[in-house]
Amino acid sequence: MPQVDPGMPPCPTRRGVLTAGVGLALGSVAAMSLAACGIRLEDDAPRVPLIPTRAPISGEAFLIALWRHSDDLAERATSLGGAATGVPARLAGLHRRQVSVLQAELLRLGVPQKVLDDASAPSATPTTTTPPTTGAPTTGTATGTGTGTGTAPVAGPKALAAEEASDLGPTAIASLATVPSSAVPLIGSVLAQRAAAATLLGAPATWPEPAWSAPSLAASYLESTRAAVYAFEVVAAQSPTGAQRTLALATLTTLESRASEQESLASASAGPPALGYPLPFAVTTPAAARRLAARVLTDLRASVARDLGSTNGDLGPLGALVQWLAATEVLGSRWGVPLAAFPGLT
Structure with missing residues (x-):
């Protein structure tokens, strides 16, 4: 019987060849x-x-940048110190809430935890104290590219306002239109929060003129604005003197201007206003008028936030709704409505 040479590999059997091939x-x-x-x-x-x-999911880079910038804004707002009831201190808490919720939303949308860990890891490049040449503006005008850079030094409330507004650069609304439709109300409310914060810190963002191609959408938003206008006519009537009357008239003017804008955008789609709208309770005193103001603005904020999901990516309505939501958040804050991390959704 022939001997097998130990230095040679064994020859494969016919069965082994067939098995490996299969x-x-x-x-x-x-x-x-x-x-x-x-x-x-x-x-x-x-x-x-x-x-x-x-x-990557649609709009992933934009969403991750917004999430990371929320963390940076929380640190910046905290660094300003001040009273716990002051705007910076309240914003610090809101931004920490945004970090948590946005991370959960990214995971829900299918972004792997590893991607988020990599995005939040410290940069390998040493940082310097030299201000960046791009990113957050040094004034209150929103001239960023849609996400903050998180590297400009904090030098007071207006510098924080500029950082807030840097998320509202010229590409922000276009980026919002690319995110999954289920996330549009949440992310739109974050952009509205940024705009409201910039205004309350004394450096309001600027907004481009909306290009509107859906008059019927404007008409659908108009009714809630008209109801708010009617309610504030009552608030003003029951606020006969002092700072409350001044605030009531200013709020009424803002809402009337919004209703007029929506009527113009809606064109022939806008029907005539109702003669009156139901109020949630009787208003016969200044105290009741103040309660009505807070209630109406809270309800209007929720209505505008819900409408964010109705635009189907149309940049005109989407940008206008973010702007209206931000303005409503500012109005509500002046009437004692607590600021929200996600205006209208919380």
Whole structure:
């Protein structure tokens, strides 16, 4: 019987060759099946032939930048100190809430935890005290590119206002339109919060003139504004003197201007206003008028926030709704309505 040379590898049997061939074929079929079913590997997984890597969700970079900037804004607002009831201290708490909720939303949308961990890891590049040449503006005008850079030094409330407004740059609304539709109200409310914060800190953001192509949408938003106008006519009537009357008239003027804008945008789609609108309770004293003001603005804020989901990515209505939501948040704050991390949704 011939002896096997120990220095030579054993010859494969016919059964072994057939088995290996079948195994390779089945592996290829399985890989192709996974790819066909849309399965994606995690970003840090080893590359497997025929299985595509994970594709980022729509608007992922914008969402992650907004999430990270919330953390930076919380630190900046905290660094200003001041009374616990002051605007910076209240904003610090709101931004910390945004960090938590936005992270949960990113995970819900399918962004892997590894991606979020990488985004929040300290940069390997040493930071300096030299202000950046791009990113957050040095005044209250929103001239950023849609997300803050988080590197400009804090030098007071107006510098914080500029950082808040830096998330409202010229690409912000276009970026908002790209995020998954289920996330639009949440993210739109964050942008509105940024604009409201900038205004309350003394450096309001500027807004582009909206290009509107859906008059019927404007008409659908008009009714809630008209109801608020009617309510504030009552508030003004029951606030005969002093600072409350001044505030009531100023709020009424703002809401009348919004109603007029919406009527113009709605054109022939706008019907005539109702003769009156129901009030939640009787208003016969200045104290009741103040309660009505806070209630109406809280309800209006919620109504505008809900409308954010109705635009179907139309930039004109989307930008206008973010602006109206921000303005309503400011009005409500002046009547004692607590600031919200997600105006209208909390």
